[in-house]
Amino acid sequence: MHRAHLARSAGLAALTAALIAAPLAVPATAVTGTAEAEGSLAFTARLDIGDGQRACSGALVDREWILTAASCFADDPAVSLAVPAGSPKLKTTATIGRTDLTTTAGVVRNVVEVVAHPSRDAALVRLNRPVTTVAPVAVSATPAAAGEELKVAGYGRTKTEWAPLKLHSGSFTVDAVSASDVNLTGKDGVSVCMGDTGGPALRVVDGQAQLVAVNSRSAQAGCFGIDTAVTSTAAVNTRVDDLRSWIDAKLAAPRFTDFNCDGAEDVAIGDPKATVGGDTNAGVIRVVYGDGKGTVELNQDQAYVPGGAEASDWYGESLATFDHNEDGCTDLVVGVPAEDITVGTTTNADAGSVQILYGAKGGIGTGQAAVDHVQGLGDIPVIKGSASEAGDRFGHAVAAGHTAEGEPYLLIGVPGEDLGTVANAGSAIYVRGSVNVVANQEKAGYAGDPEANDRFGASLAGSANHLVIGSPGEAIGTEKDAGGVQILKHALNADKVLTPVLGFDQDADVVSGGAEPGDQFGSSLAAVAYxxxxxxxxxxxxxxxxxxxxxxxxxxxxxxxxxxxxxxxxxxxxxxxxxxxxxxxxxxxxxxxxxxxxxxxxxxxxxxxxxxxxxxxxxxxxxxxxxxxxxxxxxxxxxxxxxxxxxxxxxxxxxxxxxxxxxxxxxxxxxxxxxxxxxxxxxxxxxxxxxxxxxxxxxxxxxxxxxxxxxxxxxxxxxxxxxxxxxxxxxxxxxxxx
Structure with a gap:
């Protein structure tokens, strides 16, 4: 049963507020007009909010962002359009490029952030991964004009279907334009219906669509379930032509750490020599939430954190962040390379572990259970197949982030790893979705040969495009601890290893200087997309x-x-x-x-x-x-x-x-x-x-x-x-x- 909606404007008492679809057993689809051909208006998105509790429409305006209506996410849009910044209150998915919902065309993405406009029924929503197969629609720089005809699309009800499976569109005439709204009337009985909220109103010039406004509210004549006494096809849309600077500013804004998904920057600060429960150097991490929302301590004596605090664990000796589960909350990677790991009756000192502590709306520790990566255990083949050994220092360095395609990755340094009889040659482990591989100097195309105390993996860095691994103990000829660096791509090559780009030291033409004893070239690394x-x-x-x-x-x-x-x-x-x-x-x-x-x-x-x-x-x-x-x-x-x-x-x-x-x-x-x-x-x-x-x-x-x-x-x-x-x-x- 759908919930009744009230008009938000006294001058539009006959209109219903925020055409948000009622709970659906199957996906909803659009305007009472004609069904669009597959691939047409592919930038139009269908939003499923709360696993069927609500449905809305939107338009892809950037490879990572959809422009829609703020009322889709408001608790009661008839009362207020206020929407908290950060991740959506209800789980939200977006289907883009699938005009026929019975097909597998296009892509499905999670919505991980909502940014409502401060004064209009408009909102930008960020996707967990970019859309690279559908071209975004351009936002018009010119407002609608009275008498102009616009094409309106959406994934809401039609005349005869509660939940149609195709995108629909219809023609509307512009009646009037105000500072924030566009008043429209549907032609030939076409109406904007429930589920169309946030859908695009388009001007088509030389075959190219321009986004002029988004659906906000409508009288809904002829929509499925609406009283036949309602005859008005009037609709009110929200202008977006003059929101370009607001849109561009948000698209350009840099991302930051946000463990509790509230839109404020947080930070985790390690104190690996802190005492925990009488255990010296057990280590703690202190999380400081932005906007004055308090602090939290993380240590291994807490129920949420795997393991138990022990003297000289140095918990938090290395840290990194990414959104591993792609829910919009930043997740914390914790390297514990001094962790002793017991296998059978043997305790391997400084074997090391790496944990992922998940962010959530209530903060770290209130959501998904933490993951503890230990060599020889777990369900990731490359980690399970690598034995925990004394001095491995698994997690000495960690790097994490997202590829250019938006996929989360984790790179773990194991500089104390022995390769065969070569002590402390070093290695690194890379995990990205179903991809999990080892990177070391035994791999085809990688520079150098494994040598004692190379400490490959002692330093790491990554960007969306490349990975960098340092071996600061690398001997170049007789020059001990001269150091070396290996650059890789995220993609695997025909040898099923991370594709090598270049491995080099200071004797290489690509870098100035020359290899000398004790240089420790590569002991610290940084990388950023450019x-x-x-x-x-x-x-x-x-x-x-x-x-x-x-x-x-x-x-x-x-x-x-x-x-x-x-x-x-x-x-x-x-x-x-x-x-x-x-x-x-x-x-x-x-x-x-x-x-x-x-x-x-x-x-x-x-x-x-x-x-x-x-x-x-x-x-x-x-x-x-x-x-x-x-x-x-x-x-x-x-x-x-x-x-x-x-x-x-x-x-x-x-x-x-x-x-x-x-x-x-x-x-x-x-x-x-x-x-x-x-x-x-x-x-x-x-x-x-x-x-x-x-x-x-x-x-x-x-x-x-x-x-x-x-x-x-x-x-x-x-x-x-x-x-x-x-x-x-x-x-x-x-x-x-x-």
Missing amino acids: RPSGAATATDSIIAIGTPGEDLTVDTANKADAGAVHVLRVTAAGAVTQVSSIQQEATDVAGAVEAGDKFGTKVVLANTAPRAVVSPSTLVLAVGIPGEALGSVAGAGAVQTFYPFGAAGAHDHWIQAGDASGLGGTPTANHAVGTYLGASATRLYVGVPAAAPYGAAYALPWGNATGGRTGAAAAATTYKPGTDGLPAAGGQFGRTFG
């Missing part, structure tokens, strides 16, 4: 490689472990070129080259506008310099940011404790600022775990961290145990970020 000029999407990757052991000669003096960073571009076709080599001796770069600076100990990259063509205002590299002496304060440390293209000194910015960036404290000996960094598209995170008494962490807006290059400065956020809901306890708070 849209070059002329490309429609971010098809390439920018990769930063830290070489903190690099010795530099200034005049005739050798500066041991001064450090350097190399930045490379990897194209979609696999071409790899160096775009910059950054050292503090470069012209106009702040700071002086000094022995022990270890410039590049940690590198992070951020693309603050991932949809835009990269420019100095969108791409930023942050480099940690933990050995930096500030005046007479030895080992105080600092962070330096750069635009990695062009001259290093053209856009560099210096950050140290107590300066205008918002990094708190004062320069203090051996605080080693720059050892622990994290990044989102909006913020640089700087950890200072040596800060008394428990450590500290800071979130610097990128405008602060770049001296205004990537936007205006804003208030920085300080996280300290004992303040703002964080308990006054810990060991080295601020070592990791997720």
